[in-house]
Amino acid sequence: MKKNLNLEKADIKAFLGPGSRFEGTLSFDEMVRLDGSFVGEINSSDTLVIGETARVEGNISVGALIISGTFKGNIQATTLVDLRAPARVEGQIYSPVLKMEDNVVFNGQIVMESPPGSDTVGNE
Numbered sequence: 001m002k003k004n005l006n007l008e009k010a011d012i013k014a015f016l017g018p019g020s021r022f023e024g025t026l027s028f029d030e031m032v033r034l035d036g037s038f039v040g041e042i043n044s045s046d047t048l049v050i051g052e053t054a055r056v057e058g059n060i061s062v063g064a065l066i067i068s069g070t071f072k073g074n075i076q077a078t079t080l081v082d083l084r085a086p087a088r089v090e091g092q093i094y095s096p097v098l099k100m101e102d103n104v105v106f107n108g109q110i111v112m113e114s115p116p117g118s119d120t121v122g123n124e
Contacts, residue, residue, distance in 0.1 A: 017036055022037070032047075033050075034050050036053070036054060038054070038055075039056075042061070044063065050069045050071055057071070060076065064082070069088075074094075075094065075095070076095075080099070083104045086103060089106045090107045093111070096112060096113055
């Protein structure tokens with residue numbers, strides 16, 4: 001299943017705005033956008049958007065992740081991680097697909113693996 005990652009406001013089902021702070025565990029089933037401060041764990045099979053003003057720290061396990069803000073921690077994405085300027089990311093990324101724009105700052109490790117059950121290069 002290929003998702004269209006053009007972000008339309010109508011597609012976003014929850015929003016943590018600039019100036020807001022949240023600590024804990026966030027789970028969701030549809031696209032969520034964070035523009036505030038979040039510390040904790042995030043779990044979803046859908047898309048998480050971390051906006052330019054966001055500061056997020058913790059562990060993320062999602063379908064797709066788009067980051068333009070600041071993130072520190074571990075990321076597990078089943079389809080895609082998209083790092084968009086002016087993102088600042090520190091930690092480990094596990095994803096079959098990684099996109100990174102110019103002027104993104106990334107310090108950490110990237111592990112790119114195909115989703116289970118798909119054909120992978122080198123497996124004969």
